[in-house]
Amino acid sequence: MMQKLYNTEVSSRLLLGSARYPSPAILAEAVKRSETEIVTVSLRRETAGGHSGGAFFELIRALGVRVLPNTAGCHGVSEAVLTAQMARELFGTSWIKLEVIGNHDTLQPDVFGLVEAARILSSEGFQVFPYTTDDLVVAERLLEAGCRVLMPWCAPIGSAAGPLNLSALRSMRAHFPDIPLIVDAGIGRPSHAATVMELGFDAVLLNTAVASAGDPVAMAGAFAKAIEAGRQAFSAGLLEPRDVAVPSTPVIGKAVFA
Numbered sequence: 349m350m351q352k353l354y355n356t357e358v359s360s361r362l363l364l365g366s367a368r369y370p371s372p373a374i375l376a377e378a379v380k381r382s383e384t385e386i387v388t389v390s391l392r393r394e395t396a397g398g399h400s401g402g403a404f405f406e407l408i409r410a411l412g413v414r415v416l417p418n419t420a421g422c423h424g425v426s427e428a429v430l431t432a433q434m435a436r437e438l439f440g441t442s443w444i445k446l447e448v449i450g451n452h453d454t455l456q457p458d459v460f461g462l463v464e465a466a467r468i469l470s471s472e473g474f475q476v477f478p479y480t481t482d483d484l485v486v487a488e489r490l491l492e493a494g495c496r497v498l499m500p501w502c503a504p505i506g507s508a509a510g511p512l513n514l515s516a517l518r519s520m521r522a523h524f525p526d527i528p529l530i531v532d533a534g535i536g537r538p539s540h541a542a543t544v545m546e547l548g549f550d551a552v553l554l555n556t557a558v559a560s561a562g563d564p565v566a567m568a569g570a571f572a573k574a575i576e577a578g579r580q581a582f583s584a585g586l587l588e589p590r591d592v593a594v595p596s597t598p599v600i601g602k603a604v605f606a
């Protein structure tokens with residue numbers, strides 16, 4: 349089933365990061381195996397040192413997916429805004445995954461800077477995908493700032509810890525039933541992805557768990573299946589857990605032994 353992110357319809361519910369793969373060829377294979385339609389690219393990391401930015405961006409373009417540029421590594425509002433403006437020029441898209449990092453150790457978002465940057469970018473016509481926490485008040489502010497998609501973390505970036513606060517994610521889903529919610533960051537295993545999809549999240553964005561897996565291509569396939577399974581389970585209507593036993597086989601009368 350299709351989902352709408354701003355005005356774009358997409359059918360895959362997996363958004364994939366493009367960093368840390370053992371090689372560009374493995375990245376390309378992982379993207380294909382995942383069947384993702386959206387790949388996020390860090391403008392700042394790819395243009396700084398190590399990588400040959402131009403060749404990397406060509407590779408991404410050749411994959412035929414939609415690019416979601418991101419402001420990973422930006423620690424201030426003006427840096428994030430400038431990076432987003434450069435990304436729009438480079439990729440010809442008004443989509444931006446907005447990261448304003450507030451803490452070196454946890455890589456948690458600076459939610460105050462995030463809201464400010466989101467407001468500026470939305471007023472400039474950007475369609476902002478904010479990397480945020482699971483805080484409901486911050487989420488409200490981001491919507492007021494013009495965001496029409498929210499991307500809460502479930503654990504620190506790269507931690508692979510999986511959903512640390514399921515009840516916060518659950519209340520986020522309940523509070524914003526009509527806003528596309530994408531869990532971004534901290535997913536470590538396909539079962540983590542399936543769990544958040546079972547809560548009714550619209551999609552998952554992940555990078556480290558695939559890129560740093562023993563076999564990134566196979567792991568991309570495993571995540572694609574788990575996300576699809578989680579979504580199907582949510583749509584099919586999951587049972588609520590109960591404290592008491594409910595016999596799965598009803599017994600009518602008594603067995604008669606001759």
Ligand SMILES: CC(=O)[C@@H](O)[C@H](O)COP(=O)(O)O
Pocket residue numbers: 365366367388418420479504505506507508532533534535553554555556557
């Ligand atoms: C690539 C990217 O955008 C990451 O910053 C993102 O938040 C994914 O996090 P994980 O690497 O924990 O999946």
